[in-house]
Each structure stands twice: as structure tokens, then as C-alpha cells.
Amino acid sequence: MNSIDFALLQKGDARQLARAISLVENDLPEGKRLLTSLPFDKHVPVVGITGPPGAGKSSIVNALVHHLLAEGKKIGVLAIDPTSPFNFGSLLGDRIRMSDHFNDSRVYIRSLATRGSLGGLSARIFEITDVMRHAGFDLILIETVGVGQSEVEIAGLADSTVVVLVPEAGDEVQTLKSGLMEVADLFVVNKSDREGADIFVKNLNALVHQKEQAEWEIPVIKTIATTNEGIAELWEHLEKHNALNTGSTRKVQLLAEKAWQLIMHRRMADIDRKELVERLHVASGQPGFNIYDYLQQHYYGK
Ligand SMILES: Nc1nc2c(ncn2[C@@H]2O[C@H](COP(=O)(O)OP(=O)(O)O)[C@@H](O)[C@H]2O)c(=O)[nH]1
Ligand SMILES: [Mg+2]
Known part of the structure; x- marks a missing residue:
């Protein structure tokens, strides 16, 4: 069955x-x-869209889906929301906003709330993405909320990573710099109908140019997702980036990143962080408690 x-x-x-x-x-x-x-003989590009809550990731996904449907493409969309209760509403919001595609057989949209026991993306997300790679789509789009370490994780999940920011982020860009610079293949300054967009784009470009870039210069693209402005340009750049990804060096790097995460998740699968805290709460109160002895007895030996 x-x-x-x-x-x-x-x-x-x-x-x-x-x-x-x-x-x-x-x-x-x-x-x-x-x-x-699964036969991994065909390359189906996976594009990750990450950035802070409210930056317009879902709106960009929505606009990209519209754009690509017009080109006759079939698209799979995965929306990953952290299980944090604070984000419950946004998940529903996404569903409503994307609902015009729900009955279109050329688009498949799936929301996942899974977070791994490590606090990051769960191994399931990698696996589900690979299943989707074999379901007749021309492209997979993955939306993840980029707070904390999740931007870094998406690097092993997606072939191309788009980091979405808004003009208001301009003041913080120096602090955002390190993590986002590591992971971004493309920057999008969305909500560019708002004040400060041009200055932000200029500053972001200056930052991007400080980085040594051999085969790919990270583009900074201005969009207004709600009116589809800049979406065609974003797709053009994504297509160019995808052509790079079929090169073997980058492909192996991405594969290694993914393998690392999958192995880590498997090895840590039976370890629950909350349970660990609870157990240590009890154990550390016992006389003669020793962390190494405790781990040896309860964790290492398995
Ligand atoms: N003014 C303006 N609002 C936008 C733009 N893109 C998205 N929004 C609005 O910003 C809010 C958050 O967008 P959403 O796509 O849900 O952001 P997400 O949390 O990053 O997925 C929604 O109310 C959108 O309508 C834009 O380019 N300009
Ligand atoms: Mg969203």
C-alpha cells in the first residue's frame, strides 16, 4: 500500500x-x-530564499512562481518555518498569499515546520528536497527564515542562495556582514519602493566588492515583490548562477556540505537537547558528579 x-x-x-x-x-x-x-542523473536546481522575517521572501517566491509559470515551468516550493510558536501566524499568512497557486498542477507548495534536534534544519528537509528533485519539477524554491545559523545551513541545501534584505537593514549591514556574506550567491534588496533603497544597494555593492570573487560576482538586485519589479532580473541572474553550479568543483563542494549535515543529523539522531538538559539537571546535583564520567556512561558508549 x-x-x-x-x-x-x-x-x-x-x-x-x-x-x-x-x-x-x-x-x-x-x-x-x-x-x-533515487537516480541523481538530472540536475534540478534548488534555489534557497532566506532573510529576516517580513523581508518579503514569500512575496518573492510568489512573484517568481508567477514569472516561471508564464515561461511554462513546473515549480516545487518548500516553505520552512521554525516551530517557534511566534511564527505560527506567518505560516498561515504564506498559505493564504500563495493560495492562488494551490490548485495549479504545475506548482506544488508544501509547508514544513520541522526543526532538527540540533536546533537547525532537520535532515528531513534535505531528504524531502531530494524527493522533490525527482518529481518532474524544473526548479525547486525553498523559503527559510534567516535568523541565526539557518542561513549557513541552507548553503548545503540549495544550489543558489538568495539573501533578501530591506532598505531598513542598511544600518545593520556591517553586523550582518559576516554570516550573510558567507552564504549569499545573490542579494535582493526588496521593498525598494521604500526610502533608502538606493543608498543601501550602493553600500551593499561596496561590501560585496570587498570580497574576493573568482568565478561569480555576487549581484545586488533591487525588487518590489508586490509589483513584480526586478523579478525578471532576479531570475536572469539565477539562471546564470545555475549554469555555474553544473561545474564539477562547486557541485562537489555543495555535495560535501550536504553530506556533512546529513551525517551529523544521523549521528545525533537519538540525542534530544531538552532531555539532555533535564537529565543533567538531576545528575549534576548528585554528589561526585563528573561530566566525563556521566557522558561515558550514558552517551559515548552507545
Ligand atoms: N512595500 C512593499 N511591501 C512588500 C514588498 N514585498 C513584500 N511586501 C509586504 O511585506 C510583508 C511581508 O512579506 P512576506 O513576503 O510575508 O515576508 P517574509 O516573512 O519574508 O516571507 C507583506 O505584507 C508584503 O505584502 C515590497 O516590495 N514593497
Ligand atoms: Mg514567509
Whole structure:
């Protein structure tokens, strides 16, 4: 009953895809079998869209989807929201805003709330993305909220990473610099209908140019997602970047990044941070407590 009709999945059958994702999401044996039998012979680009809450990531995804549908493309969208209760509303907001695509068979949209036990992206997200790579899409778009370390993680998940900022971020750009610079393949200054956009673009460009860039110069693109302004330009740059990704050096780097994360997640799979805190709370109150002895007894030996 659970088995996947792979030929149907590859043709883009939404029911097969939903079933395949749920097998993988629940870490079922059939899901593992599916993952180990996927033929990675075709490159399906995965574009990550990250940035702070409210920057306009969903609006950009929405606008890109419109743009690409007009080009006759089939698009898979993954929206990843942290499980933080503070973000519950935004998930619903995304659903409503994207709802005009929900019944279009050329677009598949899936929201995931999974966070891994490590506090970062869960291994499931990598796996689901790979399933989606085999479901007949021309492109996969992944929206993640870029706060803390998640921008860095998306680097191993997406082939191209778009960092979305707004003009108001101008003052903070020096502090944003290190983490975002590491991960951005493209910068988007969205909400450029607002004051300060041009100055911000100029400053961001200056920052970008400080970085040594051999084969790819990070573009800074101005958009107004709500009116589709700059979206065609964004896509042009993404296509150029994607052409680079088929080069073997970068491809192997991305693969290694992904493998690192997958291994880490598997090895840490049985370790729950909250449980660790609770156990240590009790254990550390015992006379003669020793952290090394404790870990040796309860964690290392396994
Ligand atoms: N003025 C203006 N508002 C925008 C623009 N893009 C998005 N918004 C609005 O900003 C809010 C947050 O957008 P959303 O796409 O949900 O941001 P996300 O949290 O990054 O996904 C929404 O009310 C959008 O309508 C833009 O270019 N200009
Ligand atoms: Mg959003």
C-alpha cells in the first residue's frame, strides 16, 4: 500500500509526491528505500530564499512562481518555518498569499515546520528536497527564515542562495556582514519602493566588492515583490548562477556540505537537547558528579 510508483512520481503526480514526502518525513523504511534508489542523473536546481522575517521572501517566491509559470515551468516550493510558536501566524499568512497557486498542477507548495534536534534544519528537509528533485519539477524554491545559523545551513541545501534584505537593514549591514556574506550567491534588496533603497544597494555593492570573487560576482538586485519589479532580473541572474553550479568543483563542494549535515543529523539522531538538559539537571546535583564520567556512561558508549 505504501509503495511509490516512481514513474508516476517522476511525471509529477501530486498524490505520489505527497505520499513519498510523508514516507520520508516519518522516516519509514519505504522512505529510506526510495531515497537510496533515487537516480541523481538530472540536475534540478534548488534555489534557497532566506532573510529576516517580513523581508518579503514569500512575496518573492510568489512573484517568481508567477514569472516561471508564464515561461511554462513546473515549480516545487518548500516553505520552512521554525516551530517557534511566534511564527505560527506567518505560516498561515504564506498559505493564504500563495493560495492562488494551490490548485495549479504545475506548482506544488508544501509547508514544513520541522526543526532538527540540533536546533537547525532537520535532515528531513534535505531528504524531502531530494524527493522533490525527482518529481518532474524544473526548479525547486525553498523559503527559510534567516535568523541565526539557518542561513549557513541552507548553503548545503540549495544550489543558489538568495539573501533578501530591506532598505531598513542598511544600518545593520556591517553586523550582518559576516554570516550573510558567507552564504549569499545573490542579494535582493526588496521593498525598494521604500526610502533608502538606493543608498543601501550602493553600500551593499561596496561590501560585496570587498570580497574576493573568482568565478561569480555576487549581484545586488533591487525588487518590489508586490509589483513584480526586478523579478525578471532576479531570475536572469539565477539562471546564470545555475549554469555555474553544473561545474564539477562547486557541485562537489555543495555535495560535501550536504553530506556533512546529513551525517551529523544521523549521528545525533537519538540525542534530544531538552532531555539532555533535564537529565543533567538531576545528575549534576548528585554528589561526585563528573561530566566525563556521566557522558561515558550514558552517551559515548552507545
Ligand atoms: N512595500 C512593499 N511591501 C512588500 C514588498 N514585498 C513584500 N511586501 C509586504 O511585506 C510583508 C511581508 O512579506 P512576506 O513576503 O510575508 O515576508 P517574509 O516573512 O519574508 O516571507 C507583506 O505584507 C508584503 O505584502 C515590497 O516590495 N514593497
Ligand atoms: Mg514567509
